[in-house]
Amino acid sequence: MGQPSALTEAERERIYQGRLTGKTVSVLATELGRSRAAVRKWGRRLRDEGVSGLRTRRRGRPRQGVLAQFDSRVVQAARGLKQTHHGWGADRVLVELRQDTRWRGLALPSRSRLAAFFKEQCPECLARHQARPPAPAAPPPATAAHAVWQLDNQEKVELADGEIAVICSIRDPFSAAIIASQAFAAKTAKHWRKLTWSEIRDTLRAGFAEWQTLPDSVLTDNELVLAGTPGDPFPSKLTLWLRGLGIVHRFIRPHCPTDQPQIERTHRILDGFTLDADSRTDVPHLQLALAQARHVYNELFPCRASDCDGHPPLVAHPELRYPRRPYHPAHELALFDIQRVYAFLAEFTFTRHVSTTGVVSLGRCLYSIGRSQAGKCLQVRFDPIHREWVFVEQTRPEDATEEQELARRGLKQFDVWSLTGLAPVALPAPPAPLQLSLPCLG
Numbered sequence: 001m002g003q004p005s006a007l008t009e010a011e012r013e014r015i016y017q018g019r020l021t022g023k024t025v026s027v028l029a030t031e032l033g034r035s036r037a038a039v040r041k042w043g044r045r046l047r048d049e050g051v052s053g054l055r056t057r058r059r060g061r062p063r064q065g066v067l068a069q070f071d072s073r074v075v076q077a078a079r080g081l082k083q084t085h086h087g088w089g090a091d092r093v094l095v096e097l098r099q100d101t102r103w104r105g106l107a108l109p110s111r112s113r114l115a116a117f118f119k120e121q122c123p124e125c126l127a128r129h130q131a132r133p134p135a136p137a138a139p140p141p142a143t144a145a146h147a148v149w150q151l152d153n154q155e156k157v158e159l160a161d162g163e164i165a166v167i168c169s170i171r172d173p174f175s176a177a178i179i180a181s182q183a184f185a186a187k188t189a190k191h192w193r194k195l196t197w198s199e200i201r202d203t204l205r206a207g208f209a210e211w212q213t214l215p216d217s218v219l220t221d222n223e224l225v226l227a228g229t230p231g232d233p234f235p236s237k238l239t240l241w242l243r244g245l246g247i248v249h250r251f252i253r254p255h256c257p258t259d260q261p262q263i264e265r266t267h268r269i270l271d272g273f274t275l276d277a278d279s280r281t282d283v284p285h286l287q288l289a290l291a292q293a294r295h296v297y298n299e300l301f302p303c304r305a306s307d308c309d310g311h312p313p314l315v316a317h318p319e320l321r322y323p324r325r326p327y328h329p330a331h332e333l334a335l336f337d338i339q340r341v342y343a344f345l346a347e348f349t350f351t352r353h354v355s356t357t358g359v360v361s362l363g364r365c366l367y368s369i370g371r372s373q374a375g376k377c378l379q380v381r382f383d384p385i386h387r388e389w390v391f392v393e394q395t396r397p398e399d400a401t402e403e404q405e406l407a408r409r410g411l412k413q414f415d416v417w418s419l420t421g422l423a424p425v426a427l428p429a430p431p432a433p434l435q436l437s438l439p440c441l442g
Helices: 009-020 025-032 036-054 072-084 090-099 111-121 197-211 237-244 261-273 283-299 329-335 338-345 416-420
Strands: 148-158 164-171 178-185 217-220 248-251 350-353 359-362 365-368 377-383 388-394 403-410
Touching: 009 025, 009 036, 025 036, 072 090, 072 111, 090 111, 148 197, 148 261, 164 197, 164 261, 164 283, 178 197, 178 261, 178 283, 197 237, 197 329, 237 248, 237 338, 237 416, 261 283, 329 416, 338 416, 350 359, 359 377, 377 403
Parallel strands: 148 217, 217 248
Antiparallel strands: 148 164, 164 178, 350 377, 359 365, 377 388, 388 403
16 A cells, blocks of 8 residues: 555644644544544644644755855855856856866866856846747648759869869759759859859759740749848849749748758769769760750659659659640740739838938849938838839837838839840831721712
């Protein structure tokens, strides 16, 4: 049998009241169904302490502090070091205590006990940890061929002629097909460069043309040329070009290359297929090798990625040959809708500080607001109807609804030509209407 449970406060109260009325220990033990020893123990405590004896006492030694067992001089020195140097943690304070000859031969607290002591005795000296923002959601998985294309660059590919190449590759993760792979000469006077956004646009456009389709979305990492300036929500030109074609530009989570493992695997596949000396002679030879590698992989190679089950991607997924959203290079301007771009820009509200010369930067374009507005923090929105940036100031910071419009400026550079690189085709003027003279019938 286990040990009897402790008396409840109600039972102790009955013992207290019973003893006051003259009941014996035996009678109270019978009424409560408890042992005589337990009733006698609580009766004595209540006799000596009164009502305060009803409370349960904490077992063990009374609490005296986290570092109560250490020399008070050591404790005072640790507190003083922490209060003098707020940025020092427990480890740094311990280093200082160990080097002080005054404490030789005295026991020093451990790191964990010292940290608990600082939290208890001087919480104002501790760093304030802000709650981490919720982690962004992973990009949605592909559910069909050409629903998602993953794009990434393989950089610093050294060639035999001394050139350094960068390979931009695209892969369809649902079917495992390699959509495109384009090599660019990237050697500079000092070392090598990253690709420009127009070179990435050309690679995507080549994929559109070869497969005669537009994907629903394109997934990339967060590089500057792909996503725009870090910390600034202003979309990149690549994002706006894709939006004009009705394609959603999605991004992996920061520092999470595993969000697009298929394209990362593609770099290794193409390396294995093009590692011979002839393929790495120069950029033209590398491009021919990449085209051959894609042909072999897509149509002949026993692929075990996705659900190919040992079949080439085009055999396992014949729907790859059927356009999801038909595309032809000659029809791109017809497919590109600049109003989609303007509607997308209208979804944002940008915060900008006016420079000392009265200038604001938006999308790497400068807009003069006036020196009288220098130093102000403005909210910027896009008016898609008039194609203008609207600069407003919150007249009452505590009330976001109180705003004053300060200026409007026309949109710069973000037109059809700057985003597509294609000049609009001038349509011939319609012929002049013919005027026929009809005979008058009497």
